[in-house]
Amino acid sequence: MAFRERLSVVQAYRFALDLTARQERVVLAHAGAARVAHNWALARVKAVMDQRAAERTYGIDEAGLTPTQGWSLPALRRAWNQAKSDVAPWWAECSKEAFNTGLDALENWSDSRTGKRAGRRVGFPRFKSRRRSTPSVRFTTGAIRVEPDRRHVVLPRLGRLKLHESARKLARRLEAGTARIVSATVRRDGGRWYVSFTCAVQRTQGMPACPDATVGVDLGVTHLAVLSTGEVEPNPRHLDAAARRMRRLARRAARRVGPDRRTGRRASKRWERASARLGRAHARVAHLRRDGLHKLTTRLTREYGTLVVEDLNVAGMLANRRLARRIADAGFAELRRQLAYKTGWNGGRLVVADRWYPSSKTCSGCGAVKTKLALSDRTYTCTTCGLVLDRDVNAARNLAALAATVAGSGPETRNGRGADRKTPLAGPVAVKRQPGTATAGKTGTVPPQGRTSNHELTYAS
Template sequence: MRIMQAYRFALDLTPAQEAVLSTGELEPNPRYLDAATRRIRALARCASRRVGPDRRTGRRGSKRWQRASAQLGRAHARVANRRRDGLHKLTTRLAREYGTVVVEDLNVSGMLANRRLARHIADPGFAELRRQLAYKTSWNGGRLVVANRWYPSSKTCSACGAVKTKLALSERTYTCTTCGLTLDRDLNAARNLATLAAEASTAGSGPVAGRGADRKTRQGGPVAVKRQPGIASASKTGTVPPQGGTSDHMLRKAS
């Protein structure tokens, strides 16, 4: 097993959208939907010009409409299958090579409200990525740590720990005004998540300061408090016992 690393799927909405590991390794995003957009639009226009079904009169779609609709459905299915295949290959490699994997609890539904970025945010499949990592890390005897939604991974300097009050999405390079660190925004965030994983692994040996930020969710509602690393929501994050062998070995011991 290699040294524990943290993994962060970088939300880079530029043409260089990619996944960034704390080691500096970059995993490019294939952007399957964008690659197939031109063909999907052409097939959709072709189907719209055919005589389709009419529920009011009970008319069935013409043969040409049925063929065009079938072609459009196959194009969408191919995008979904390619995305699923790419996610399986990526998550399998990460779960096998790393003992601890860290992801962020992103508010994807809120991010999709931006109509200019919704398609780019929905294309990588964040929920499916996290779901696959949850059970694959368990299979390989590792663990999945989910960073708090309000943990400022992008705003925090990975060298000195200073936190910026604001960081625009267009700022792709992180520059610390305290220590002068200049680093790629996503790589800086991945290193912060690696530090969070290290704190979570040593939480049982002594007190560790909570990370994250208090935030009121609604008027008069509950307040999200700082979470101590290594505890809370362990069952929800797919965390498993520390590595003591492969998953098959643990199953044999349990039997």
């Protein structure tokens, strides 16, 4: 039974950097070059599109129109190389990789439109401003390596950069030959510089300690997560203090004179200082939370064969303006992303409950569904069977029970009825399964339904 698959995965390793003032200037110059190339190419593509539209209104036939500007990286690069002496006479001072970084986003958009790029649709590119965009530059060729001391990395043009932390995890893999660096990106995030290595990694698929066990995971606001086993996963250390500090800084920034687009008012120096501090505090909260989630998801995927989470309307929820909610919601997306790839690494499977599955409103004891449950009710009290249980534990148990119905259903019990908002637990429930996280056949799943491309829909009763 100890069958272990070899997996080739793309994995990112990110390390905080301690840049010298000179190195920071070079990175900023390269990021600026990327922005100039990006803005130039976007303006050029737009101008050609407008020109062709205008020519059509004059009645010029298709053959006589100004030729289109290709969106592919080679086409944009050719056009940029012809124009760079005029647009950026200083071009020789920067690595050509900086300009490629800028031209890339345009190719991403056209690839996404034509379906060449997987995942969520990429929006039409926008002009990048010096003040609002995050400085970043990516290197794909040249000297990219981790130094033997594991505390320094070497990048083209930038030379030897000091790491703020040890790169031993990546260095071990590079030395063993199980990882190869594909690219390196230097980026500023919340006032700190980071280098992120995209690597092609060879992994041996693991095996969960309890392959037949299932756990439901419900993310919380006051704590990190609640499991169907009743375990409450506390927030990572320092997170509450960091979140308090962030709220205080947000209030302080709000009392100072900020920029106003309509009146053209410039931000005060005091506002700029306050909002820079807020940005750093914000990044710290995000990092602490992500670290906590990494520890949790690693532990869970090594232990349990099946994990169940809720499918939340993350895009819709991110529009929510309340700070605490927004942080929690970003956590949902992150939890799901981490579980999806880690179940793949560890040979488990991830079940994502349908958005309308009433995990909070259903009684995990008898299956009765409440019509209303206020968010302030922290305890679930069932009027049918008298069960009294922590609200989040109840929800997590329902999620875990959902996986059992999927795994246990044979092919003959499948039916095509989908779930709706009021479906009780006992009835048919729709379950979305993450692609590639389970072995088809064993789990009683049906083939993809055709209309969805990146999710398999499974119906179980």
